Amino acid sequence: MSYTIKSFDEYQQAYQESIQNPEGFWANIAEQFTWQQKWDKVLDWNFEEPNVKWFINGKLNITENCLDRHLKTRGNKLALIWEPNDPKERYVRYTYRELHEKVCMIANVLRNNGVKKGDRVCIYMPMIPELAFSVLACARIGAVHSVIFAGFSATSMADRINDAQATVVLTSDGLNRGTKQIPVKRVVDEAIATCPSVQKVIVVERTGWAVNMEEGRDVWLHEELQKVDKDCTAEIMDAEDPLFILYTSGSTGKPKGVVHTCGGYMVYSDYTFRNVFQYQESDVYWCTADIGWITGHTYLLYGPLLTGATTLMFEGIPTFPDAGRFWQVVDKHGVNIFYTAPTAIRSLMAAGLDHVLSYSLDSLKVLGSVGEPINEEAWHWYHIHVGKERCPVVDTWWQTETGGIMISALAHVSPLKPSHAGYPLPGIQPILVDQSGEEIKENEVEGYLCMKFPWPGMIRTTYGDHERCRLSYFAAYKGLYFTGDGAKRDKNGMYRIIGRVDDVINVSGHRFGTAEIENAINQNKHVVESAVVGYPHEIKGQGIYAFVICNHDDPGNEQYLRDEIIESVVAEIGKIAKPDKIQIVNGLPKTRSGKIMRRILRKVAEGETSNLGDTSTLLDPNVVDEIIAGAL
Known part of the structure; x- marks a missing residue:
């Protein structure tokens, strides 16, 4: 059975069903996955504590769903295309079978280096294939991954490692990003000088630079891979076991460790990926986000691989060696679905049209935008010059805490309106409230955007500090998840995100x-x-x-x-x-x-x-x- 919505009528039908019988709706979708043991109960929740559990007592491993279950039918299909920073360097492609093998081998390396189920593993790496392999390898053995963008300072990294009490750090010797060269391993050495929990550092050779390797602590990944075989049994996880911690900046300055769990996140990332982008079996999909951010987690790795897609991973930046690089990569790999941030679009607009007009871009079918509301001028530029007025622009609204897209058009299905995210996805129940928390029922009125019912991909806690989770998201309005954003519905009920509430000016x-x-x-x-x-x-x-x-x-x-x-x-x-x-x-x-x-x-x-x-x-x-x- 396909869970991809094909028309606006189907969307409306699915949405009604998801509101009238949310548990039945999500249970139906969850049925398509490989579970080692089926759940006893779909949902248990309250927003006061908060306490949210999905697919209770269900047992699974997310990597069996990303990899193993595709091997029979998609074993030789391309899973991952890696495009390096330097266009003169050769790209690399991995089939689902090859990706499965790489993940299993790194999972065995982690086990050999003392990593156990429940341990936290910090990953601080450039956008190289080993970053993707390492994330999935952690999930394979039940370790909780915490990816830190390779560019954060040693202090920021140390804060995150200490908060998670990570025992192992995966990193590389260095990285190339545009014309920049960053000595990644040196930053890790500086960070872990103040991180007593770290016992092992596993280093990928990317640049070949000389680095300090501390005996007994630091090991080279390529040497460790010589010691392991290509099979690794997936650890059986409970649906509510943590899958990863992703740190987001908090208002206090101390980063918040947003925790996502195995079962609900899996179901939600797959469902939203296939519906928002209308992914089809032969499509090549490219999300330009770094895996260090939630967009990279959900829509570069987990969502596409759960769906059995071909996903592209890019090491570089949009303006190197020139501002046509994105479009050169689109043509080179025949990209059909392209997902990027308004800030990238605006920087490419400023560079002039010649860089876009030099490429055909005729493979493109769907364009996506993420990270902030896309302004109308950028929307039109993207739609006209990149999408040639034939590709819908899905302006996706979601957050690190929501795990996946919440409000968005569905490509080729929903109506589009520049500067409006659109309608909520099935299963999402947004409401607008005024300052006193009273629901605003009418349209064309601005209010605070809240959610009145849980969804499978939502935050469960902030690591090591559940009270902070409650205060940040559930304390402002009783019985509601508060997004922190202001929003407005137009006369047809389409949502426009106005911006963070603390980004509202009262004149x-x-x-x-x-x-x-x-x-x-x-x-x-x-x-x-x-x-x-x-x-x-x-x-x-x-x-x-x-x-x-x-x-x-x-x-x-x-x-x-x-x-x-x-x-x-x-x-x-x-x-x-x-x-x-x-x-x-x-x-x-x-x-x-x-x-x-x-x-x-x-x-x-x-x-x-x-x-x-x-x-x-x-x-x-x-x-x-x-x-x-x-x-x-």
């Missing part, structure tokens, strides 16, 4: 989402990207401060540019939303996943630059000094 009693104002600013032809924050204003309560990156072809007169930007905002939203201050900048403080650190911009706008907190996780910390120097 003279009128609330504006920063995304809404940024969208208006970005309509200006000279603007590449913008970020807007509120700052104290003695008359309005809050003023609007805009940080704006402009094209290289902008007219030199900054005041003229500011006037034009104000006109764009007034035309799009109204005079009340016009920015009070517009600072033209060369860059914005972004994390390596492309997220703008508005906390830093807010401090600059407020003139409180003496305590900016940790900036080591930024892609380019020097940007902050430039912004402070030019502050208005």
Whole structure:
């Protein structure tokens, strides 16, 4: 039986069924997987503690579902295509049979090095095949993986290792990302100097650089692989056993370890992948996210492999060796489904159309966007120039904590509306509430986005601190999961995400989402990207401060540019939303996943630059000094 929805009527039918009988709905979907023991009960939950359990007493191993069950019918099918950073280096392809073998061998290496079921393993690696193998190898033997983006500072890594009490670190000698060369192993050595729980470091040879190898602690993966065979029995896991911990930045500065579990995450990542992207058997799918982020976990690895897809993994960046690299890779590998972030799209827009027009892109069928609401100008550019007006753009809304996509169009199935994520997926029950937690039933009204019923892929706890999970997501509104986002439904019930609630500016009693104002600013032809924050204003309560990156072809007169930007905002939203201050900048403080650190911009706008907190996780910390120097 196929669980792929093929029409909007089918979507509406599936959605109704999922609301009327959620347990029956998810049980039906879960039936398609390989379970060692079937569940006794589909769901047990309350949002007060919170305590959520799916497929209770069900036994499984997620890698048997990602790999073993495909071997009979898809053993020779391509599972993973790896495209290196340097286009002159040869790409590598692995069939499902080869991927299964690689995962089993690394799983045996982990076992040989003392890793047991329930142990936490930290992975700090570039986007090389061994990163994918290692994640799945941990899952194979029941170890809890915690991937840390290879670019985080030693301090950030140490915080995460110590919080998880990881016993083993998997890493590489170094990495190449664009023109950058990063001595990854050196960063690990610095981090684990303050991590007493780490007993072993397993190192992949990627660059061939000389590295420090501490006897008794550090081993080379290629040497360890000589000692193991190609079979590894999958550990039988309970549906509610932890699968991974993924750290997300918390409001306190201390990272939060979001915990996802084996059974529910498996069912949800497969179901959302096949439906949102309308994956078909021969498609080549490419998610550009790093596996260090939740998007890479769910939609580069687990979702595609559970579905039996061919998934592409890219080591490099969109602008190396030039801004046509994404499109060159699409043509080279015949990519059919392409999933990336608005921040990447906007940077490629700024580089000019020639880089896109040099490639045919005729293999593309579906485009996706993830990470933040995509502004209208970027949506249209993506749709017209990349998708040639024949590929739907699915603007997916979800979070690290939700495990998978929650609100989105389904490609070629649902109606599309730029700047709107769309309708909730089957099984997802969103509501909007006002400040007192009362449900807003009518449309065209803004409110706080909450979920009133659990879904299989949701967060279970924050590692080692369940109270923090409760306070972060379940304490704001009784009996609801609070997303932290503001949203609005249009007259047809389509959701538009306005942005984080702490990214809402209250100007003279009128609330504006920063995304809404940024969208208006970005309509200006000279603007590449913008970020807007509120700052104290003695008359309005809050003023609007805009940080704006402009094209290289902008007219030199900054005041003229500011006037034009104000006109764009007034035309799009109204005079009340016009920015009070517009600072033209060369860059914005972004994390390596492309997220703008508005906390830093807010401090600059407020003139409180003496305590900016940790900036080591930024892609380019020097940007902050430039912004402070030019502050208005």
